[in-house]
Amino acid sequence: MTATQQGMALVTGASRGLGRGIAVALAGAGYHVAGVARDRAALAELHAQLGERFTPVRADAADPVAAGELIDAYRPAVLVLNAGAPPLPRPLHRHTWETFSRTWEVDVKLGQVLTPEHAGKAVADLVSGSAIGPGRAEAGSFLLTGAGLTPLPEPG
Numbered sequence: 001m002t003a004t005q006q007g008m009a010l011v012t013g014a015s016r017g018l019g020r021g022i023a024v025a026l027a028g029a030g031y032h033v034a035g036v037a038r039d040r041a042a043l044a045e046l047h048a049q050l051g052e053r054f055t056p057v058r059a060d061a062a063d064p065v066a067a068g069e070l071i072d073a074y075r076p077a078v079l080v081l082n083a084g085a086p087p088l089p090r091p092l093h094r095h096t097w098e099t100f101s102r103t104w105e106v107d108v109k110l111g112q113v114l115t116p117e118h119a120g121k122a123v124a125d126l127v128s129g130s131a132i133g134p135g136r137a138e139a140g141s142f143l144l145t146g147a148g149l150t151p152l153p154e155p156g
Ligand SMILES: NC(=O)c1ccc[n+]([C@@H]2O[C@H](COP(=O)([O-])OP(=O)(O)OC[C@H]3O[C@@H](n4cnc5c(N)ncnc54)[C@H](OP(=O)(O)O)[C@@H]3O)[C@@H](O)[C@H]2O)c1
Pocket: 012, 013, 014, 015, 016, 017, 018, 019, 036, 037, 038, 039, 040, 042, 059, 060, 061, 062, 081, 082, 083, 084, 085, 086, 106, 107, 126, 127, 129, 130, 131
């Protein structure tokens, strides 16, 4: 890990998609980025791209112990709550308990174990942002995760 101008950013779900893009942008803005995901190969690829500005961390961000260890290890100035389980898009009556609650188990749990109080100066919460507002009926669990995350307080 190197000292950077801006400090440390912890980005959950950095292996692909929005999280990867945010990790690249924060590294470009002068942060050292600790990128969390479970796909080791994708994290290694990003590490090769960003070099010493990036620390790959293979972990389940929704696991409370792993989340606590991440905060203790990195003490991030910026915390990006981005890791999310894409919902299985189907009507409620075609879900099982497991398929319905998968998004809940990752997205809502993430907002419980990593909170704005864990960020030194800023928090970006993409998970709740994704799920608030009008949506399709088949996105049921996705919308509920938004309801579960919306009350998060602002960082102090
Ligand atoms: N795409 C959109 O249009 C959109 C719009 C608004 C908001 N959002 C929200 O933005 C976030 C990212 O969206 P996306 O489209 O970029 O999703 P994505 O491509 O499916 O990427 C999800 C990321 O989360 C990681 N992840 C999932 N579960 C994890 C866990 N338990 N621990 C650690 N990492 C985990 C995945 O990595 P691994 O599989 O390697 O662990 C992956 O890096 C989601 O929360 C989504 O709800 C998306």
